[in-house]
Amino acid sequence: MKKKKAIVSVTNDLYTDQRVHKVATFLHENGYDVTLVGRLLPTSKALDRAYKTHRMKLSFHKGALFYANYNLRLFFYLLFHKADVLLSNDLDTLLANFMAKQFKRKCELVYDSHEYYTEVPELVARPKIKAVWEAIEGFIFPKLNKIYTVNQSIADKYSKKYNKDLHIIRNISPLWKPKNILSKEELGIDVSKKMIILQGAGINIDRGAEEAVMAMKYIENTVLYFVGSGDIIEDLKDLVQKENLEDKVVFKGRRPYDEMMNFTYHADLGLTLDKDTNLNYKFSLPNKVFDYIHTTTPILASNVIEVTTIVKNYEVGDVIDNHQPEHIAEKIKSILENSEKHAVLCENCRKTAQVLNWESESQKLKEIYTLHEA
Secondary structure, eight states: OOOEEEEEEOSSOSSSOHHHHHHHHHHHHTTEEEEEEEEEOTTOOOOOOSSEEEEEEOSOOSHHHHHHHHHHHHHHHHHTSOOSEEEEESHHHHHHHHHHHHHOTTSEEEEEEOSOGGGSHHHHTOHHHHHHHHHHHHHHGGGOSEEEESSHHHHHHHHHHHOOOOEEOOOOOOOOOOSOOOOHHHHTOOTTSEEEEEEESOOOTTSSHHHHHHHGGGOOSEEEEEEEOOTTHHHHHHHHHHTTOTTTEEEOOOOOHHHHHHHHHHOSEEEEOOOSSSHHHHTOOOHHHHHHHHTTOOEEEOSOHHHHHHHHHHTOEEEOSSOOHHHHHHHHHHHHTOHHHHHHHHHHHHHHHTTSSHHHHGGGHHHHTTGGGO
């Protein structure tokens, strides 16, 4: 049987986007000929994937010119390449996919909304630009037939706004099965102290990273490791220097997923501290939550609905009441200084990983892509 062709598009450089990689891999393993399309950055690293990838070199890297340039290039790429399925990831790829679909009548358009896009902080603070994205969404979203998103809260919001039914595919990590685990010494981790981690590709404003740094002023014999990238990393480094916390806060930068998970595995506590400052963060359920669970790393989380539900229902950590650094420090110490409590949380993570994993969650994709017909 001839393979169906799927073109999956996203605006990043493909290197660290685990959700897109997981979906592309699922389609590839279920008989699709997959091409993942993104952009090439000056700092982009080489990719080694089981499916095909295509990264476009663009003249602009941010702002309106970037999005216009990307969508125009993506539109022509989609127009001149055969596909049975176009998978648009997030609103910033949707216009090109929707326009290409008008010329490819037999092609199916699927939309994966990773977040409540028009409420991200970068747009909330820029109402004119936000209005443009809302206009694009308002024009296209009601015309879509297959839509899925990352959690119930976002699905409910979109359903109410556009009177559409959405599938829910949570951004859950696959079960972590490392070929080998690097030692703390190999990773450059201080073996004499407890380890806290805040990891991932979205260490941005209002994610609680600044307060996590300041909390370290009140904690001894413990080091906070940032393993990942984001908009405020340089500001955090300045803050660490200003507060003389170089011995308590370490930046390891963006790492390949398996190496990042090695850091997470060794951590005694994982942080996810998104603030309830906008609808997108209010409804967030970061991938790092499941990364922590899969490495049996207890979680300290902010009180946002989706994360709190996981942490409390499965008893895999604790939830802060506010973002005051002193309060965060007390919550951290209540876990790290109670060995019995810590052991119970680790065991609960181990059990929960057998329930909350991509291997189970991804089976819902079969209904969306009608794989019984493929």
